[in-house]
Structure formats: C-alpha cells, structure tokens
Amino acid sequence: MPSPRYWREVPSRLRLEAARCSSCGKVNYPPRPICPGCRGEKSEPTTLSKTAKIITSTVIHIAPDDFLFEAPYAIAIVETPEGARFMSQVVDCDPSSIGPGTDVSLEFRLIRKEARSGILCYGFKAVPTASWEG
Amino acid sequence: MAGIVGYGAFIPRKRITAEEIARQWGKDPETIRKGLLLKEKSVPGIDEDTITISVEAGGDAITRAGIDPLKIGAVYIGSESHPYAVKPSGTVLIDALGIGPDVHVADFEFACKAGSEAMFVSLGLVESGRVEYAMGIGADTSQGAPDDALEFSASAGGAAFIFGKENLLADVLETYSFTSDTPDFWRREGEFYPRHGGRFTGEPAYFKHVLSATRAILDKTGLKPSDFRYAVFHMPNGKFPQQAGKKLGFTQKQMETGWIVPTMGNTYSGSSPTGLAAILDVAEPDDLILMTSFGSGAGSDSFVFKATELLPKRQPLGRTVRSMLDGPKHYVTYGQYAKLRDKIIVNE
C-alpha cells in the first residue's frame, strides 16, 4: 500500500467512517460518491460500530511474504450492525474455531509494515467477542 | 480542582510463562517465581505495538469520560518503544480517536516513567487553563535481551488518562517529582536491547527515587500511609514494589489491587499507570490512592488521587484491567515468542 493511498484512506481505515445513502439508506464502507445500491449521489457520514458478525471465512496456510510469520491465520468477510461488509483478518483465536455467525469485536491493530524502513499501516482487525469474556 | 475525568487500559491476550522462558535457557523457574515473584507476562501480537495499545486504552478513556474527543487539546504518549524513531505515536492516535487536528501532540520518553510524565504534563496544562482536556498515556511493548533477567519481566500493555476540571472521577490532590543522574539502565541510540547495571538497579536507583518521591508527597500533603485505601508503585518485578511499599509503611492489603505484575509483567511506561487503572476499576468514593512511578536514569513521579462519587458510575463503561489479566489468554511457546518479538532474522 503506497503511503499516499494509505493517507487518503485514514478516515475509513482508522475511524471506520462510512456513508449512509440518502435515498436507499444503504451504508457504504468505505464511502463512495455513487451508491452501488441505487446509484444515488447523496449521502450522510456515519461511523461503523466496533462489532460485527462473520459472514464467511477461510484459513490462509501459505501466506504472502509480509504475513509469513502469521500463517496459519483466518480472514473473513464481516458485517457490522449497520450492514457494511468488508474483509478483515481474524486474530487472537484458533483460526479453525471461527466461521459464519461468529461474533467479533473490531480492534485497532497494525495491518502491515511497508518493508523494514517504510511506513506502518494501521486499521481494524476482528477478534472473536468470546475472547473478551472471562 | 483538576483530575482524572476518564481512564482506560489495554493488555494484549498473549502470554508466556516464566517456566517456558526458564526452560529455554536452562534456568530454574522456581528462582524466578519465588525470587522475582513473576508467573507469566503479556506478549504483544505481531500486530500490536505502543500505538495500538494506546488507541485501545484511549478509546475506553474517552467512553468513560463521556466527552467530545474534539475537546481534547493535548495528547502525550510516554513510551520507550514508540514504533517510529521519527514520527510521533500520538499522530496516529489522534486521527484514530477523532481528536485532531486542533490538538497539541508529543511523545515522551523517560524509561519506565514516561507514562506518569505524560500524566503530569496533561494535568498541568488543564490546571493552567491552557486546554480544556488533556490525555496522558503510558504504554510499552518492551524487550529484554535473550537470556537476560529482563526477559522474564518485559511485557506489553498500557493505560490512558484524560484530565479535566469538571465531572472528575478522581481528584489529583498533589504531585511530587524526584530526579537525579543515575545510570542504572539505558539504551544508546540504534541499539536494539537496553542494558542495565544488575544489582545497581535496586538500592541507588529504584528504591532511592521511589522512597524519596513518596516520602516527599506524604510530607507535602500531611498524609500518612494508613490514610490511603490503595497504593501502587512501579513494578519492574514482583519484589521491588512490595519491598518499597513495606519500607514506607504500606500494607499488603493496600498494595494488592494495583500489584498486577505477577501475571502482567513489567509494562514499563504502562506499569504503575495500569496498576492505577486496576485500582480505579474498583475504588469507591473518597478512597485515597497513591501512585509512584519510577524511570531509570532516574526519576519518580508521585500522585495522590481521591476517588469521587462519579467514579463507580463510569467504571462499567470500559474494560477492566482484571478482565484482561484473567480473561481468555493465549499462551505462546518460546519459539512463537521469538517470532513475535522480531528475534528471528528473515530475508526481506
């Protein structure tokens, strides 16, 4: 992820800022100028909840170089209560223990490092909510 | 009167036991458990650092304060493991928590007392009226060199405190700082691991500064150890804070709640601040709380807090330190630990 693109995405990546379409109500994340649901061009800013449910997930065993030390790890498409869906790594769990329907919390994490000397990219990752219950 | 209007803490879920580290180096785990009073310590995930810990703790602090983050006029993060050598950790945090851009930000450094330093400056700015609210954070993901005594203690975690003048959860009744040039522990620019003076870290360093700052704040306030419900001292290991507390006249009962080091480890800048957060999680109105930090180099900051009527109402709004220490944990082997802590070299 080159630095300028990361910088442009700060509001959605670091603050979960989304847009609610003024005509059909669909929450688009990240915000888009034209609603993919109804082609509407007007929207209100909104912020996603830091909770979500896993829609579908898979386990990565052969990881790209940047994630070498993390394999095997789970990635999932998650849906927030607002209806926004996005892809997220699922951490602090046994990757085989999660699946569709698992409740997750969104936690602030380091997403990736641009090699040894590049910038650090932050954002949210999913953690099974059961990881919080003592 | 100024004081704490919101607080939060965060401790990663990964742990390594003293046994596991001792086995790796052929040491006797009993010596560590009984000598240093350390059972296990928190380990940051590969995706956790001072910034992520600060954001999680700071988020809970804002929730407990119930304030608009845009009203926070200053943010200071104290750490000796800032992820960037050049680019303040606070810059990421203020954007993540919706505080910026109209805010003063700086990163602090003073070995293990950088967190209390951030709290001290935040308090001063609020008292002076320069800013309405200020956030001081102590967080670290510190490292000990392999096979060094520090490897049993250096852990990850932190706590955030928002200071303000209204709707206080805890009043700050007094502060006191005590500092001298004492080379007990240091890390030169560009070095990966810190170095320390072995036994020298005890008497002339930790004890001299912790005892002097605490005695001075007791003197300044006219309070006696028995006036306090809780006390927390910087926790480089399990033993030092207990010895310091006893010398000062504090009881085990007063120290128990904040003494979280046996299962958390030493979170450096986050150590006594996280102990304070654990105390605020359970304190009741009018309880007096003493906190004394220690940073090598060396110095101590002492604070006297008094819990307010509002505190119990705000306690449940965030994660408690106990829930994170006793909650679901993920134990790692030494091999996994070495991988997580960048002790293994790979090609780019």
Ligand SMILES: [Zn+2]
């Ligand atoms: Zn639409």
